[in-house]
Amino acid sequence: MNKSKIKINLSFFLIIIIFILCFFYFIKDVKNLFYSIFAPFQLKLWSLAQNSRSFFQILFFCQSLKEENLKLKNENQKLIFENLNLKESLEKEKVFEEFLKNEPSPKFQFVVAKIIGKMPFQDEIIINKGAKDGILQNSPVITESKVVVGKVSYVYKNFSRVQLITSKNFIFNVEIEDKKIFAKAVGEDNLQLKIIQLPLTEEIQENLIVKTTALGDIFPEGLLVGKIKEIKKSPLESFQEAKIQPMFSLNELRYVFVIPKW
Amino acid sequence: MVKISKQFFLFCLILFSFLLQISFFPAFLDAQFFHLEYILNFPLILIILISLFTKKSNSFLFFVAFFVGFLFDLYSEKIFGVFILFFLILVLFIERVLKKYVQFY
Numbered sequence: 545m546n547k548s549k550i551k552i553n554l555s556f557f558l559i560i561i562i563f564i565l566c567f568f569y570f571i572k573d574v575k576n577l578f579y580s581i582f583a584p585f586q587l588k589l590w591s592l593a594q595n596s597r598s599f600f601q602i603l604f605f606c607q608s609l610k611e612e613n614l615k616l617k618n619e620n621q622k623l624i625f626e627n628l629n630l631k632e633s634l635e636k637e638k639v640f641e642e643f644l645k646n647e648p649s650p651k652f653q654f655v656v657a658k659i660i661g662k663m664p665f666q667d668e669i670i671i672n673k674g675a676k677d678g679i680l681q682n683s684p685v686i687t688e689s690k691v692v693v694g695k696v697s698y699v700y701k702n703f704s705r706v707q708l709i710t711s712k713n714f715i716f717n718v719e720i721e722d723k724k725i726f727a728k729a730v731g732e733d734n735l736q737l738k739i740i741q742l743p744l745t746e747e748i749q750e751n752l753i754v755k756t757t758a759l760g761d762i763f764p765e766g767l768l769v770g771k772i773k774e775i776k777k778s779p780l781e782s783f784q785e786a787k788i789q790p791m792f793s794l795n796e797l798r799y800v801f802v803i804p805k806w
Numbered sequence: 807m808v809k810i811s812k813q814f815f816l817f818c819l820i821l822f823s824f825l826l827q828i829s830f831f832p833a834f835l836d837a838q839f840f841h842l843e844y845i846l847n848f849p850l851i852l853i854i855l856i857s858l859f860t861k862k863s864n865s866f867l868f869f870v871a872f873f874v875g876f877l878f879d880l881y882s883e884k885i886f887g888v889f890i891l892f893f894l895i896l897v898l899f900i901e902r903v904l905k906k907y908v909q910f911y
Contacts, residue, residue: 571886578880586829593833662832663881665843669832670881698883705883795833 576674576700579660583672583703586660590798597795614796621689621791624753625768628721632766654801655679657704662794667711667733669694671800674702683804684763691791692756692767693800706800709769710735710790717760718769721753729754729769729788737770737788744784748772754788764806813866816856820870823848824877849874853893857900871897 567574598610655678657671673679685693685706694714697707707714714731718739727742739754752772756763770788777784827848835842853874860867875890882889 568886575880582825585825589825589829590833593830597834659833661829661881663883664828664847664878666883668883795835 572700576702579670579700579703583660586670587658587672590659590661594795594798618689621691621768625690625766628753628755628766628768631722653805654803657685657800657802659797659800660703663705667694667708667714667731667735668697669706669708669794671704671706671802672702673802674700674704676701678804679704679802680804682762683802684767684806685800685802686767687792687797687800689791690767692763692769693792693797695762696802704802708735708794710737716762717757718754719757720748720772721755723748723752726757726759735790735794737790739772739786739788740783742784742786744777744782746784748775748784748786750775764803816870817873820849820852820874821877823852824874828881849877853897854900857897858904867897867901868894 655673657673657677657679659669660672661670662668663670671685679696679699681696681699683696685695687693692709694706694708694711696704698705708731709716709729710731710733712731712733715728717726718729719726720739723746725742725746725748727739729737730740731737742748750772754769754772756765756767756769758765768791770790772786773789774787775784776786827843831843831846853871856870857867871893872890875887875893878889878893879886
């Protein structure tokens, strides 16, 4: 091989390497650009999917029943949240009396965002708000009924990725309603969630409400997580496990609320 | 001209199937069917079908595989290039299997 050919090959190879390095350097912007291009189609498809879902539900059930069910579900979640707050306030009242009498319910500053899609093979969603809208990494994401959805895992200029609480290895602290039991919730992917490190001595039942705690500083305190569904006890282990049915349902979500500061 | 339009059509089809995959089916499926995402992956099915029915070794096929991999990589938190590599290997594997074990008439 003559020298000039080697030189050409080398320069070609160098150009490719520089191109790849540049690409990785600007990957955030490249992704943001592609998300911006696809976002309008994705938004249409997401709402189309929800409408089609409703259409099929009309075929199988009655539309009014579905709407009523949705309303009741939302109302129920709100009532559960209010109930939890009231219970907590009552307890605090006993201790602090006058001081906590007029304590307001937790109010956060929200950024409303639309879901535009789900990341393939992961429990992550993309929302149409990004750094430009004041969204910060690790900001909690909730629904209108104060049900926790996840946290912002990555922020682009106009978009953000939200890691769902069901995402694999997503760990956060939770509290089981009424029992004052603190444990850890771990995501298992495919919208599955479980409680771990629950001592065997603690007695829990199905359908108990699980909510977030301020421990760990991941989520604000008192947000709804889900209901206990299945309890697994093994005499060989010192801890028990329980599956949680998340209170949010991804296919019914269109808007989420991001809390940049709380 | 016909060839270009056919290739363009295939690209559009793949892009559309990808958008369906990330923005239509997740909003359509219930939690208990969520794992279906791994089986009912339309871009993957399309790539396999295109590889199976493209008789000759075709650079276009690798280009399509690269394109699908690129799209998946854009929406993935994994290292950029993992899906590109996966789809290229898949296409190469199918091509080799077809070359070795299948005779076209």
